[in-house]
Amino acid sequence: MDMQGNRQLAVTQQQAWDALNDPEVLKRCIPGCDKVQADGDNRYAIGMALKIGPVAAKFNGKILLSDINPPSSYKLGFDGQGGVAGFGKGSAQVTLAPNDEGCELGYTVNAQVGGKIAQLGQRLIDGAAKNLAEDFFKRFDEEMQRQHPENYAAKVVMGDSEAEAETSAQNSGVPVWVWVAGGIVLAAAAWWLR
Template sequence: MEMQGSRTIAATQQQAWEGLNDPEVLKACIPGCEKVERVADDRFNVGLAVKVGPVSAKFAGRITLSDVQPPQRYTLAFDGQGGAAGFGKGTAKVELSPAEGGCQLAYAVQAQVGGRIAQVGQRLIDGVARSMAEDFFKRFDAQMQQRYAPAAVAPTAAPARPTIAPWLWIVIAAAVAAAAFWLLR
């Protein structure tokens, strides 16, 4: 499966980068996200509970970061296991750039699924993935609007603070999509 797109986010590039690295924001934006924990500077463990139709399952996943260039871009590799439901793995490239009214977030994901989830029709899998990605972006944009007043969208220097790498949100969204694919089998 391949998926790409872009969205304008109502926050500066730095604010969006920080939001994408905030575990509480990620948990609020990713449907079914139960945990996000750093296990190394470039690796994270993620837990998700997903329900698709009558099927529900818990998935455990790993995310590995590379080519991290704050606050502009990163590449991440992800893999997740859902037991009997199957697995998912892939890569995602995410880029943030300044734009009028906030920043532009562009992404390109390549993923594959296996096990029972792979037996679901590709059109259904693609539809679920796009729906979950759209849900994530709506929630993320709402979180950014809550955190930053419209006047704060003007470029400002944001204070540095330790956060989870920004690539994590796209990996989680991809893992959620892969989990949904597995469950749809």
């Protein structure tokens, strides 16, 4: 299974990097996770409950970070065992690129599954993996909002005022540029009549 994507975050590259390397943050953000513990240099032990279709299992695994380039990127290798449910192993390349809105988190995942999980079919597995990734990013974004509300407050204020203006114009059925042009014409007429 291969999966890739990216996500815009309102936090700085360093703030995102620190969070992605914090076991407690990861524990809160990974769906079904109940354990992320340091287990040596750039090694972590992880425990999580996972349900894909009719197969549910508790997975225990290891994560190893390599090719670490702070605060820009790292490679993550993982290997998890779920008993009779099967196993999952693979790697992910994670990148953080700063931009005007904060930073963009990009990822590319290559994974293999075996056991009962592999018998479920590729479409079901791919769908579950995408849902897990979306759930992780939603939780991670919420965690960043909790930890760095000042970054998100500015984004919301700017976004809400633009959205309100657009919604107001759409509800009236008159394009925004007409309101702006009309305002300019009225101001010019008032000045001329003086």
